[in-house]
Amino acid sequence: MGFGLPAAIGAAVAYPDRPVVCITGDGSIQMNMQEMMTADDLGLNVKVAIFKNGYLGMVRQWQQLFLGKRYSSVKISSPDFVALAKSFGAHGFRARTMDEAEQMIDLALHTDGLVIMEFDITEETNVYPIVPPGLSNQDMIVE
Ligand SMILES: Cc1ncc(C[n+]2csc(CCOP(=O)(O)OP(=O)(O)O)c2C)c(N)n1
Ligand SMILES: [Mg+2]
Numbered sequence: 001m002g003f004g005l006p007a008a009i010g011a012a013v014a015y016p017d018r019p020v021v022c023i024t025g026d027g028s029i030q031m032n033m034q035e036m037m038t039a040d041d042l043g044l045n046v047k048v049a050i051f052k053n054g055y056l057g058m059v060r061q062w063q064q065l066f067l068g069k070r071y072s073s074v075k076i077s078s079p080d081f082v083a084l085a086k087s088f089g090a091h092g093f094r095a096r097t098m099d100e101a102e103q104m105i106d107l108a109l110h111t112d113g114l115v116i117m118e119f120d121i122t123e124e125t126n127v128y129p130i131v132p133p134g135l136s137n138q139d140m141i142v143e
Contacts, residue, residue, distance in 0.1 A: 002031030012044035026052040085116035
């Protein structure tokens with residue numbers, strides 16, 4: 001967590017003519033989102049896709065599946081990432097449906113410089129497969 005945006009900046013410095021996409025959660029991006037300043041100042045061609053579910057989702061899913069849904073310290077707030085992008089002088093777009101998401105991705109990939117994409121997604125969608133705590137990959141839950 002927090003590694004994605006700085007890593008994307010490094011990749012874009014190394015390959016300035018290629019689009020670089022950082023795919024991140026709303027919790028993870030908030031660990032280093034101040035580096036939007038670096039990406040914008042250097043004019044880097046970085047696209048950031050933020051999945052905004054309002055949770056530290058992986059931890060929430062563990063608590064849901066293995067700890068009786070006793071949620072602790074997993075609900076998080078976020079800024080308006082579109083407004084945040086614009087406050088840095090970058091481009092910010094938002095999608096709330098699959099159609100909007102497809103259009104937004106197309107627009108982002110055809111827009112130069114730093115582009116922030118906010119995907120507003122369902123709060124408690126789970127991600128599979130997941131390995132229960134203390135068990136091996138043979139015991140993974142696939143759905
Ligand atoms: C630096 C760091 N701290 C804590 C963790 C433990 N951890 C793994 S996933 C996760 C939540 C990630 O939340 P988010 O970025 O919003 O992604 P989501 O799972 O909601 O898609 C946490 C706290 C980690 N991997 N790295
Ligand atoms: Mg999240």
